[in-house]
Amino acid sequence: MPFVLLVILSLNVLNSCQKPDSIDPFKHFTMERNQIVVISDIHLGADLAYAECKKNLPYLEEFLNRVRFSSNVKELVIAGDLLDEWFVPANIDTYQGKDQADFVRRIAEANKGVIDVLKKIIREKRILVTYVPGNHDLTISEANVELILPGINQKRDPELGLGTYSPQGYPYIAIEHGHRYNFFCAPDPISNQDIAPGTITPPGYFFTRIAALFVAQGHPDKAADTLPEVTRNATGDESQNLLFAYWNMWAWTLKNFRILNKYDEQLIMTNVDGFTGTFAVNDLIPYQETPGGFIDLDLYNGIQDNWLQRQTRNRVQVPIPALQAISGSALSTETDAQAATQYFLNPRSTVRIVVFGHSHDARIQSSFDHLQQKCIYVNSGTWIDNNPDKTTMNFVIITPQEEDCCSKTHVSLYNFQNEVYTLMAEDSVRL
Numbered sequence: 001m002p003f004v005l006l007v008i009l010s011l012n013v014l015n016s017c018q019k020p021d022s023i024d025p026f027k028h029f030t031m032e033r034n035q036i037v038v039i040s041d042i043h044l045g046a047d048l049a050y051a052e053c054k055k056n057l058p059y060l061e062e063f064l065n066r067v068r069f070s071s072n073v074k075e076l077v078i079a080g081d082l083l084d085e086w087f088v089p090a091n092i093d094t095y096q097g098k099d100q101a102d103f104v105r106r107i108a109e110a111n112k113g114v115i116d117v118l119k120k121i122i123r124e125k126r127i128l129v130t131y132v133p134g135n136h137d138l139t140i141s142e143a144n145v146e147l148i149l150p151g152i153n154q155k156r157d158p159e160l161g162l163g164t165y166s167p168q169g170y171p172y173i174a175i176e177h178g179h180r181y182n183f184f185c186a187p188d189p190i191s192n193q194d195i196a197p198g199t200i201t202p203p204g205y206f207f208t209r210i211a212a213l214f215v216a217q218g219h220p221d222k223a224a225d226t227l228p229e230v231t232r233n234a235t236g237d238e239s240q241n242l243l244f245a246y247w248n249m250w251a252w253t254l255k256n257f258r259i260l261n262k263y264d265e266q267l268i269m270t271n272v273d274g275f276t277g278t279f280a281v282n283d284l285i286p287y288q289e290t291p292g293g294f295i296d297l298d299l300y301n302g303i304q305d306n307w308l309q310r311q312t313r314n315r316v317q318v319p320i321p322a323l324q325a326i327s328g329s330a331l332s333t334e335t336d337a338q339a340a341t342q343y344f345l346n347p348r349s350t351v352r353i354v355v356f357g358h359s360h361d362a363r364i365q366s367s368f369d370h371l372q373q374k375c376i377y378v379n380s381g382t383w384i385d386n387n388p389d390k391t392t393m394n395f396v397i398i399t400p401q402e403e404d405c406c407s408k409t410h411v412s413l414y415n416f417q418n419e420v421y422t423l424m425a426e427d428s429v430r431l
Contacts, residue, residue, distance in 0.1 A: 040357025041382035080134020080177025132163035178356030196274030242304035332359035
């Protein structure tokens, strides 16, 4: 074999094993389109006065333009919470007396730069743009997403509010938002049907409306009211114990998200997803008439007992015990753990790379599946302005392996703060 040809072949083999450029992660040594980029938890709001993503919008627009002009990106996956129907202060009428289509149009107008870039990427058809729903866009219909992003590839379960996506040709990758496994955020098609027929809105919606009010009121140091104490029902059964755990989560919520309103004040405006009433905080919180007595609940009455049925409706492969689900609902580590439980340790699953969003806690973890094969979990973080004690403007790049002797599938987690690419973590696996 001629020496020059040998050198060229050797270089080709080396290039096939190389990772993306460390400065520009979208620049390969080849011009092949094979990168799968995943972002999530953008939280575009209809009113920038209270939207969680405002200051970061110019950076997101710049990032999307870099994706758009990359010669290596094959697909952009938005793994939930693109649009935000939840983070609206409790005393504001979300739809302003109109409907969801108008609300979504207002989101597109308020975030025009970002939406315009996404529309260009979709229209140019060089990069496939795929969307799966999250909890903050749980009830936003397929038609209304299409309304502002015509031609976007939507991957949804038959049930509204959920979706899991494996890019074409890569069945060993699963991308979903992760809220399916969260007691407060998974669709709830069982509770409240008497007052809101057809609703799937879980209690996390009301928690978020209260949290948004806390932010709008300037993060008060002290709440205007005190939550009545609830104690464990000494003669209660498992249902009562679960309801006590549920009360503890709400007590934690009101301790951390203090509002300048009395808890019996009718202040949480709804008019969404079948709800028409205006509710008080007390409508959401378990209560008891006497210490140690029966614990009762108004809204979401019986939610502690229907969790197994709810998981079945939501296509959860490995049921999560109710107490674990309630107690771990605020922990990002519980979301992370479900990647292993639902995929890697599930004998019915062949998935070896899982991407979740939801927790806003960007990270990569490796483990082994039920066959002792290496697996990778990555959380895609968020793009909201303020993510206390964590980074924001995160994205994931999955670079599938080549058909050669030495390449691996690379999973890289990046940060784009100040328009500077920072590699946060990376791992690889031979599939």
